Amino acid sequence: MRGRMIKTKNVLGFESSWTYWTLFFLCALVPLPVRAEITCASCFAPIRRAAFVSRDFGSAPDGSTDKNWKWRLDGDQLSPEAHEKSPSVSWIEKLQNANISRAERTSPAEEKDGKVYPTSSPEEPKVNRREKRSLFPPESAAGSRFEFRRTGGVDGTGKSPRQNEPHLITSTFALSADSAHNQAMVLWSGPNSSVILILTKLFDFNLGTVTESSLWRSVDFGTTYEKLTDKVMIRTMLSYLYVCPTNKRKILILSDPEVESSLLISSDEGATFQKFNINFYIMSLLFHPTQENWILAYSHDQRLYSSVDFGKKWILVHERVTPGRFYWALNGLDKEADLVHIEARTDNGQMQYITCRAQKCSEEGRQYPFSGRIDTNSLVVQDQYIFLQLTTAGRTMYFVSYQRGPFRTIQLPKYCLPKDMHIVSTDEGQVLAAVQEWNENDTYSLYISDTPGVYFTRSLPNLHTFRSLTGNLIVDVYKVAGVSGLIIANKKEDSQMRTYITYNKGQTWSLLQPPVKDTTGHDINCNLPSCSLHLLLQMSENPYTPDTISTKHSAPGIIVATGNIGPELSFSNTGMFISSDAGNTWRKIFEEEHGVWFLDHGGALLAVTQSAVPTRHLWISLDEGRKWDKLSFSSTPLFVDGVLMTPETENHIITFFGHFNYHSDWQLIKIDYSSLFGRKCTDGDFQTWHLHNKGEVCVMGERQVYMKRKPGTRCTLGREYSRVVSAEPCICTLYDFECDYGFERQASGKCAPAFWYDVNLPAHTCSHGQHYRNSTGYRQVLLNNCREGLKDTLSPKMQQCKPIAPNGLQLSTINSQLTAVLGTNITFRVALQNVSQQVHRHTNLHVDFGDGISVSYSNISRLGDSITHMYRVAGIFRVTARAQNSQGSDSSFLYLHITSPVERIFLSAPVVVIRGNEANLTAVLWPSQPRTATFYWWFSNSTEPLITLEGSISYTFTREGPNSVTVQVSTGGTVLQDVKIITVKDFFRSLLLSFSPNLEEHNPSIAEWRQDVGRVVRATLSQVCGFPEDQMLVSVFPGSPTAAELFILPKTNQSEFRSHTEEQLDKVFMNALNQNLIHFDLKPDTRVTVSVSQLTLAVFLKRSCSHMIS
Template identity: 25%
Template structure:
């Protein structure tokens, strides 16, 4: 479930809001003003000036203008203007420089928005730390009601005070001094904030509470002393299940993973002295997966962790596709302490992983995995990854198999590349037809700004796409031979998933997709000025109309809409600093459903073949990942509502297989400008380090493997290519306590052990020995194209929780993406 969350932090002294009164405004707009206590007038004017100087939250620079492009502008009719005036609602509440405002949507289709304002009181105040006020809207942000009494005006944390979970669940975490209380305080709600329940915790939180993927009643939390706590009744009761925990993550089902240290060493994680455990019965028993790990994560269906197998050797990566029952060393380059691994993206079928290059190069190599996370193939070299561990890698969710990222070429320039087959091949973006290059350059392409640009405040937003808005992509970019920070960043739109683009808005903007792509809204990112105008388009950015949503402009803080992109209400948030008045926070909600009243019918939709181009074989036109997909989507000229009941409809048909349906196997890479997989020069002797049950084995490969989720039929078959014999070497399993088994049967995990047992029992002679050895060698040969080789360690080694040593927590992050925490797998495996 998608959750749109906006947080705005402003520094300065803190004050308390203590009252409310309403007043009306023009055109049917309603205004509710929440006053603060009386403060010194000179201080208020000084703070107002300070805000005006700091200005917009985006901080977007205004570099020189880029190339001109043509775009369509249509003025509003008087009737349209009146309709929007009558359905635009403005809510204002006074704030101060110390206010911390959190705006959170709750649920999908509920129309509920929570606004939390916290105020840190001065040290000598009678308030213990501060106070909070909570406001709730049930009409998509058109009006708000003060429900602070539901939480007794308790001071809510600024760092992770609001956490929204599955369904309509909400958790508020109070900011309680650790020395004054035995445990923290939370408020829980299961009805989207209509009511809250007060809960005293037996511990203090160090990070947000983590929800279970499927069951919102199952919660897990980490305390400041490293204790892992579990609740099975949505926080009413808590049980400590482990001590000394550094990090944790939910897996599939009721699998819960954690890493902990057996010693009190503060650098256990840096030295790779952590132990990875798993529980399948909600904390009753634990099993050890691996020792000597640095960190771990869980994404899609893959558990992954990095290990230092020898104190003098670099780290290596291990993966498991069966919740840790078995695991294998990934066929990847090792990483020294100066390098890092980073999981870029993943699902149940494959992973994208970045391996940093040695030194401060700001780039590395991107790899894609097979469906078990074992065999990794080189996907993109010189993949951009800066010193802040930020990547521009983006999944274009509006079309299957499309990914966008940036690379640092040898000439030191950053260039954008896009893949339409899940990393199998990459190419540059085409120049939009309505945009000319600034200078005459040899290669003129569109280049998209990513996380690096946002981190450096060049653009306010990243590329935006939504699964329900088929083929639609909105992004900031520049046109030329490379990405430019001095050239004016403009907004570009693609309607076909990134194959073609067009310039649509000059300058940086904040934008949002509504009504499953039937409506796009945008607000210009002003660096020094204030905003009062919203732009909207009903034809995927070809033409735009502008509407002044307020008479008095304000500094922009955020653009918010309901999760799921099916709503047609959008809220613009910000504040008005004034010389003679105290600054006022403002929320303006615009209901576009009142303007676009007609429901779409069958004549408003068209059949669209995804990935289709005018180039290449007509028979294979549209074939990507082995299938052709024909979508039913809205015509550009149709002005109507898709509605909340809209469901993406598509038809699929299989394609004949080609080399493009295969990735290059381990030890191979796709030569530039060709589809043929060739052997990497780093493996001239054709010997690869592949771990097969700790034994030397043979792997026959044609250099290709099917792209995960590819469903092509017939056609190209890599069996026809010349096969290469690869002789992998063995790897020893992780050291650990002896395995405990409830079965009296002794298990022999290697063919060699089984062979010795057979010889001892049978008392065979030399001839029998030779025959058996020959049979074992014959069985050990694995042809990769027919079935996957088994490189698995033995089952988990069981250890009771009572035998583990507890330690104090030094650091902890959860990789669970269901919380509001923004930390992900990006820096998980450093």
């Protein structure tokens, strides 16, 4: 799981659910940092020229050339498969466009005069294997000598093994020529081919160019190689090597553009090449997922080109394209196969999402699926989903398109307040995302969406994350291959990191059961929950070394991982562990870290030590790691730098890369392990295996039975192997369902509404006479196949729609600005919240631009962004929009300025004031603008503002009831506004309230949170005390500790406040508060109690309440 973060911005909360977010203390604004990108597991990294891992040759003290590797990273790179998802990556995908390198080790030959000469340099920066053309370079390539050697047993004598003993057939090829070359790339042509290509080159870091290069080709799985450079590529400096992912016979090689900008193209696996000159400098390539001749090329000057003849001819697609944010169309989703999704900067300087045909991307052929600008590095096109991000006034909103439909706003829990989002996966028809909440710093929370990717619920908080040296976000989440719903994650608890596992897609998590015995058969003293097994979940940056955790679709239930036993995850003193039953039980197989690979679809396991010492042995297990055979692959100990795995074919060949000692050439040892299997498997070689979760046989709503090869059976599955799975549905239980949006899992296992979620508000919209599915608080886990049981009870219920009036009318300009230059066209956007398209179609809209001109529309749904107007004179105009249908109406307005920017304005005002008394109103700005801003004040429906140069005024309200106050600030061409509703009464009573201390740690210090807490307290007081809710107001103050004031209001036109006497009020409210009867559940495990601090009587005090709206 990788990502990149470049910028940080400030986030401030919204004042309401669809306007600006605010985060205020009374006299200061405290911004929260947010990321300006959406990242994902398959996103590209920023690209620069000359990006590769390389080596330098140094001098040893004796003056000889040091041929060991010194790591440098000169940039980030991009592979043509970068759009594909991880971690399920085939070996052939890993091999394409990858460099191999010599490990930084000190051999015995380096020890002289009692001293060891250092040959290694700082550790290689980690670079995502999906973000590079090449990864690891070899010391040399070429050579004509090779030898065959048959080995068996552990002594390496070459004696023929007994018939029933596992044995290997090996051959060695030494790359003796071109020994000065410091980079190399290796690729296997394809799963049905024996062709291997190796490109070696000498890159001069001082000159910044390739000075020598050689291309070698093998047609016998690496037994021998032929040098092609001198025959077909004389005086051409080769730079990068690519293979077409849909036709592995097609090869494309880039020359070094510092010498010559050209391409070498082969259609016969490198047997012959044609050379084509190009007039631009290719930084990266992206092949079409189905069309073998279609390629996108990204240049060093941010231009995107396309070719439909495998690179022979190119045309420009678009300029100013964001690195790595371009995508081919997907079959079945996009209308045209040659459609390209692009994030690019347009002529107006804004970043936009653009689609067009690859060969017809003129302005006339471009489409803009998302109107308006987007954030840089936010476009992600992955499977059925498209993600975008837009930051306005410091608040970031995320959008998703499902199956290329219209974009919808992603709905996270209300007080998640995300600072960053990382897309983990989008397979299985839903989105798995890591979200950094407002109160998380070095951790993220795991969220799971519904099928359209709109509504997200939290599955696991405090995920362990870190950033690689190149800035990629690493999220410790691993989806186990072959078993649906099985996820392993590392969670941070206080200062410890611990490994958890779920069998039901995140509904319940548990620690891993530690092994019972160690590798010597002694008991392990480790008991849950204080001690458990912990695993490293890192994907390897090197395609020639395995991940720290490995699973395979064809070997369901087998998990091999690096980890440790104890109270927390450790990155040292790790060993190797295996589970044969999908993580229920574990066995320790090695005391030290090893590289472990699956052979023959998981029928055998290969292990090689990863210690910094040479070895001539490897380990083979044919019974899922219960017994290991130590076999020799070389008569001379080898420093193993990488293992090249062939695709799963009947050839059963692997290749070891490494070196014998300090001065030796690069060695390629080909190993044929086909003799491990005596025959092809038959029906009698398989056994059934029942998936379970700690004894519970119903997993993901099914009793799942797998057919697995019997441990120890020496038979090969072959290419035609397909695992057989039978499944019998189970009766639905509570944990076959996840909590729906707005609901949280309680300790009892039931889902209850979150404190902020109002279940009385319609969660769905439809037209009168129709029906909709109303949530019960649960939604069935995706791919869970349970039946009956609680399914009818927990499934959504059909409910008839009620007539709906226009609601939540929003009026804004398309760029969300309240200022414009005179004489320019201004586009207005009008939207209704929580209503269906049917309501839109039957709703009329009238817009008054405030300058004597107005327009009317009979169908809001057809408007789009077509409401435009040009003002002829400068000034401030009140633009009003009114939507109306047979059920009612709604209106919205804004004040538009036609003529030093501020980021935020907050109106601090009383909640309740005494009629006839002065009230103090203060506009707080962020950042502060002393004597540079003009303030405009509107009271109720006044059309003429009160203008001040100070941010504070006193005003006397004369009309009883709710009075609106609108304030705008104008400075530096920027205009912002805030609105408050103030209740005006002749008299009122008030109580000062306090809260139990456990509320403080959950206070994000934003106005909307305080409003919700006030609403919940008011409703609770009304229910417990029997006092009308419309005669109470609760204002929660900013700051800490959290406090509030309860205002008890008289009825309208009531001359005597004696419907409840003072004594009665004291008795009712004081008793309820003093007896702890007023409380609410902030979270499933957090109950907050409200108590009284002080009683006041405003009618006698004759004062305006000094406590401000927050």
